[in-house]
Amino acid sequence: MVEQAMHVHGELWTVKELFVLPNEYIYWSIQIVMYPFMTGLVAGAFVLSSLYHVFGVKQLKEIARFSLVFSFALLPVAMMPLLLHLAQPLRGMHVLMTPHFTSAISAFGIVFMTYAFIVASELWFEYRKHFVLTTQALAAQTEKSSFDNLRMHFFKLLTLGAMDISNEAIQKDHNAVKKLATLVIPVACFLHGYAGFIFGSVKANALWMTPLMPVIFICSAVVSGIALCILCYVLTMEIRKFMAKRKISRWAKDPSAPSVEELQSAENQEIQVVSNYLLYFMIAAITLEILDLIFRGYTQMKSWDILREVILERDFTKIFIMQYAIGNALPFLLMILPGRTVKRTTVATVLVMFGVFMMRWNVVIGGQAFSLSFAGFMHYHLPILPTSWETFREGLFGALTVMATPFVIFWFLNKIFPAFLKEEEVH
Secondary structure, three states: OOOOOOOOOOOOOEEEEEOOOOOOOOOOOHHHHHHHHHHHHHHHHHHHHHHHHOOOOHHHHHHHHHHHHHHHHHHHHHOHHHHHHOOOHHHHHHHHHOOOOOOHHHHHHHHHHHHHHHHHHHHHHHHHHHHHHHHHHHHHOOOOOHHHHHHHHHHHHHOOOOOOOOHHHHHHHHHHHHHHHHHHHHHHHHHHHHHHHHHHOOOOOOOOOOOOHHHHHHHHHHHHHHHHHHHHHHHHHHHHHHHHHHOOOHHHHOOOOOOHHHHHHHHHHHHHHHHHHHHHHHHHHHHHHHHHHHHHHHHOOOOHHHHHHHHHHHOHHHHHHHHHHHHHHHHHHHHHOOOOOHHHHHHHHHHHHHHHHHHHHHHHOHHHOEOOOOOEEEEEOOOOOOOOHHHHHOOHHHHHHHHHHHHHHHHHHHHHOOOOOOHHHOO
């Protein structure tokens, strides 16, 4: 007789209390929390780029280019939590290869690929002049190393044969970027609204079943994406200022490189404007979340008794202290108080991202905290130490891997699409 080595998915981190059905566990764990969180960052980061390219907010021209590249770096990571969560991750490609318009999961694949192609096209038009100039500069070198030759052919390939950099051609590129940025706004909203749609359409779950869920997810996505762009932009500018002070890399040999004072001025100007937009979207997101909570309490559906115990008692600390107080109220106060500085704004963005993450946690994990019997509860214990592959991918280290991946991708993308090019080098 062969011993059964396999265990039920979710058994390792689920603790049951009172009457819970035998086949009930916390099936959707930390990776399903990370999935809407990361897709939200993608859509939110793109908003800053759209504010400049579509709505003409000139003060955001530097951070708009940065957010466009960073959004593209976040894009591959949007599907990473799902692949880690799947028992057979290689089957994930089937969603993209066999589209089906009546399947919500398949719809995500269609929207995801559409968004990816549009953003990639926008990046190409935005940086085409840079590709041409880099190719010409490398070709003009009399003595080229093997690496220089490789770079020259690589950037020449990126030009796709379009070597015209006249004013008329550059203007056409600029118009193409504006049209693509306009087109991608509804796609970006649908990309993250889809995550809210997935939860809001689960009729069997009383906490998730609300038509406001997609709208709440979109607003909080924009908030988290803008906050992450502010945080990363500030950190990157601080690194650039440090390099400028120490005359490291480009600053040691390029007299036209921006000075510390110029970098400081650009940083202050950009952050002040972006933080105002962050405030607007925060107000919208908080209003919708509180409206949904009040609506549930007022209507008091059949499931309200157990929802009230979960929301107001068992998850009170996670919802009202960690999400609303620390993640919403505190950063809101930090940003509306007089004398707002870059440092204070940076602290506020960290708290905002924590609040959005807790919102995702409370929706995904909190929605599974009560049994369908309405007479029992389940508690999720996040695996900290990876004792097996399953506890790694569904635990703390799996989540940290997902969080770190976009920064690695951005480092490589920045070599191809420099996020801090001078204005005269791109339109």
